[in-house]
Amino acid sequence: MIPNQYKITTSNVNVDYGNKRALHDINLQIEEKEVTALIGPSGCGKSTFIRCLNRMNDLIEGCKVEGKIMIDEVDINSPDTDIVELRARIGMVFQKPNPFPKSIYDNVAYGPRIHGLAKSNEDLDNIVTKSLKRAGLWNEVEDRLDASGLSLSGGQQQRLCIARAIAVNPDILLMDEPCSALDPIATAVIEELINELKERYTIVIVTHSMQQAARLSEKTAYFHLGKMIEYDITSNIFTNPKHEMTEAYISGRIG
Amino acid sequence: MLTIYLIILLGLSFVSYFYGKRLIRRRVYEQKISQHSRDSYHGLYLSLYLIIPSIILTLIWLASSPNIIDSLLKSKIKNSLPDLSLGEINILKSKVISAYDGILPVDSEQMEIFVGFYNSANIISTNFIIIISALVSVSFFLFALNRIRVRFNARSKVENILKFSMILASCVAIITTIGIVLSLIIETIEFFKIIKITDFLFGLQWSPQIALREDQVAGEGLFGAIPIFIGTILITLIAMFIAVPIGLLSAIYLSEYSKPKIRAIAKPMLEVLAGIPTVVYGFFAALTVAPFLRNSGASVGLSLSSESALAAGLVMGIMIIPLISSLSDDVINAVPQSLREGSAALGSTQSETVKLVILPAALPGIVSAILLALSRAIGETMIVVMAAGVAANLTFNPFESVTAVTVQIVVLLIGDQEFDSAKTLAAFALGFTLFIITLLLNVLSIYIVRKYREQYD
Ligand SMILES: Nc1ncnc2c1ncn2[C@@H]1O[C@H](COP(=O)(O)OP(=O)(O)OP(=O)(O)O)[C@@H](O)[C@H]1O
Ligand SMILES: [Mg+2]
Numbered sequence: 194m195i196p197n198q199y200k201i202t203t204s205n206v207n208v209d210y211g212n213k214r215a216l217h218d219i220n221l222q223i224e225e226k227e228v229t230a231l232i233g234p235s236g237c238g239k240s241t242f243i244r245c246l247n248r249m250n251d252l253i254e255g256c257k258v259e260g261k262i263m264i265d266e267v268d269i270n271s272p273d274t275d276i277v278e279l280r281a282r283i284g285m286v287f288q289k290p291n292p293f294p295k296s297i298y299d300n301v302a303y304g305p306r307i308h309g310l311a312k313s314n315e316d317l318d319n320i321v322t323k324s325l326k327r328a329g330l331w332n333e334v335e336d337r338l339d340a341s342g343l344s345l346s347g348g349q350q351q352r353l354c355i356a357r358a359i360a361v362n363p364d365i366l367l368m369d370e371p372c373s374a375l376d377p378i379a380t381a382v383i384e385e386l387i388n389e390l391k392e393r394y395t396i397v398i399v400t401h402s403m404q405q406a407a408r409l410s411e412k413t414a415y416f417h418l419g420k421m422i423e424y425d426i427t428s429n430i431f432t433n434p435k436h437e438m439t440e441a442y443i444s445g446r447i448g
Numbered sequence: 449m450l451t452i453y454l455i456i457l458l459g460l461s462f463v464s465y466f467y468g469k470r471l472i473r474r475r476v477y478e479q480k481i482s483q484h485s486r487d488s489y490h491g492l493y494l495s496l497y498l499i500i501p502s503i504i505l506t507l508i509w510l511a512s513s514p515n516i517i518d519s520l521l522k523s524k525i526k527n528s529l530p531d532l533s534l535g536e537i538n539i540l541k542s543k544v545i546s547a548y549d550g551i552l553p554v555d556s557e558q559m560e561i562f563v564g565f566y567n568s569a570n571i572i573s574t575n576f577i578i579i580i581s582a583l584v585s586v587s588f589f590l591f592a593l594n595r596i597r598v599r600f601n602a603r604s605k606v607e608n609i610l611k612f613s614m615i616l617a618s619c620v621a622i623i624t625t626i627g628i629v630l631s632l633i634i635e636t637i638e639f640f641k642i643i644k645i646t647d648f649l650f651g652l653q654w655s656p657q658i659a660l661r662e663d664q665v666a667g668e669g670l671f672g673a674i675p676i677f678i679g680t681i682l683i684t685l686i687a688m689f690i691a692v693p694i695g696l697l698s699a700i701y702l703s704e705y706s707k708p709k710i711r712a713i714a715k716p717m718l719e720v721l722a723g724i725p726t727v728v729y730g731f732f733a734a735l736t737v738a739p740f741l742r743n744s745g746a747s748v749g750l751s752l753s754s755e756s757a758l759a760a761g762l763v764m765g766i767m768i769i770p771l772i773s774s775l776s777d778d779v780i781n782a783v784p785q786s787l788r789e790g791s792a793a794l795g796s797t798q799s800e801t802v803k804l805v806i807l808p809a810a811l812p813g814i815v816s817a818i819l820l821a822l823s824r825a826i827g828e829t830m831i832v833v834m835a836a837g838v839a840a841n842l843t844f845n846p847f848e849s850v851t852a853v854t855v856q857i858v859v860l861l862i863g864d865q866e867f868d869s870a871k872t873l874a875a876f877a878l879g880f881t882l883f884i885i886t887l888l889l890n891v892l893s894i895y896i897v898r899k900y901r902e903q904y905d
Contacts, residue, residue, distance in 0.1 A: 247793060249789055249792070249793060252785070252788060252789055252792060254708065277795055277796070277797050278795070279795075280792060280793055280794070280795040281794070281795025282795075283793075284793070284794075285793040287786065287789065287790065287793075289786060291784070291786035291787060291789065291790040292790075293787060293790065293791070293805055293809075294787075294808070294809050295808070303791070303794060303796075303804070304794040304795065307794070307795070307796045307800055307804070308795065354790070357790075357794070358793075358794070361794060361795065
């Protein structure tokens, strides 16, 4: 068997919520240190798919995931896989910001603390500061790190969650509409961050903005009604889509 | 009589609802302009005006008339028998009322006069209130009827009446509470006129068995409350020691770890545990737990008395487990799922998530659940009577028999009592102290919850 050169490979992934099928036979290969964008109309299963990659769907009652998902040659759905260890390597930014009801500082320090990433308090301060800076939130919160994460605005909370996710230095970063509540300036900061991160990380991003997908990603997958319609190099998808549904979507006729 | 009147009133207000609706229909039809409020508001307006003022009036009268009639009776007795003392008048008055209720026989001519007086006073009072209330009812009804117009804003009037009724209802609750507290305070002050407050608060001996008859001198007993408060504290501590860890752990298990099927069975079962009457717990404690403890104590060389703080505390702990676990389970469940996901996605184990995210977020609710359970334990009487005893021993030893404040209150008030004896008043003093303690606990819980909120929300 030739070694799999992909970072993430999914084969025949089916997801059911109860007896309603949300994803049908998704086969996707995600390259290391690339940005892969998932696009598609609302409700097509983008979040469901991205949540399969760190087994977040385990937490949803009645959600059943079938098929094989390999990350670094390991089948993440196999019973032998240590899911906690796996999730520590996969950062996730959720579609809805979900800061902990703790201080801004404690939110960002949460991951480094549980994994013992900081050797001293100073170290931890550095990690927190750096993460907040990279998420473009530092200037707004530097004088109130003790304030609750919930006291921030929606867009600030979104960036706090990004800072929280990158604070543990994940290998893979899953971002579900990370800029949905951000203004153009904050969006630019995050996009810059993503560009910088892809030097080292593999990034999967869900977005409703075609321009963002086009600007950021190497590959783009188009989802429709729980099926993956097309997956290709981003420029191909946007300039020369093979499937007419993809074309309809990117030109604004669906969705 | 009054009942019939009230039923008629209710029926009339029902009828006037439909009358109001029909009236406004007809007016709209005749005048052909669009009405301001919907038909039913006009109907409600009429019927509420008919019934509410007169009902309130009747209730006030019902609450105050017994006192008025009583004092009328007293002055009547005083006038006809001028050389009776105040106490004798009161006793005679009670006899008259008992005779009126048919409990005592009417044995003398004088008695017959008083009972007759009391009877007619009652009848007059009832007739009086019915007439007044009916007059009020009719005038309010006519007033309302006169105001019904097509453009009349009946809706906001009805809304106001409803709002007013709600304010009134909450006032009743508040005023009752204030009344109870006031009477507690007053009687407590009376008590401290007989017994020094320092003797009560710091005295180490409790033996109030005095003043069974009026001619005995009060003040001979010992009213040092320390032993019984220690008893309450000891039992409560044992109970909390059992209930808090077990209740919390089972709540965490139920809400975070168990499968939905297990939860669906286990939670109702826990709640059934909460529904068992405390007497049942009491004899369970006295007949099963206490002997068991004594036997097992004996087998390891410990001597336990047959009634012990340990037995009472244990069973009381079991009794409040469901309170803690059920309430905590609810608050833990209310923690948003997204926080669990956020924590899991950062690679924390389930127990880390519980410890670092769920419990801190649920803490205010958990604290108030625990404090609620604590107040419940402090106020519990039955189990203590049956399992810990009534002897006021000053001891911290859980193997000995102790007593609790609530139990002593019961003991003090059992049987015929002189109302103003130190013994009876002591019950109020104890009740008041207990009330202060639970109040402080509640304030504390509010404070903790606030403090936590300020930090995180
Ligand atoms: N927890 C759930 N329980 C039941 N059905 C769900 C659940 N989450 C998602 N679904 C269903 O799965 C389908 C895909 O949902 P998903 O959240 O993946 O869509 P999406 O592509 O992320 O949409 P959006 O762009 O609006 O976020 C939808 O039809 C949705 O109704
Ligand atoms: Mg989504």
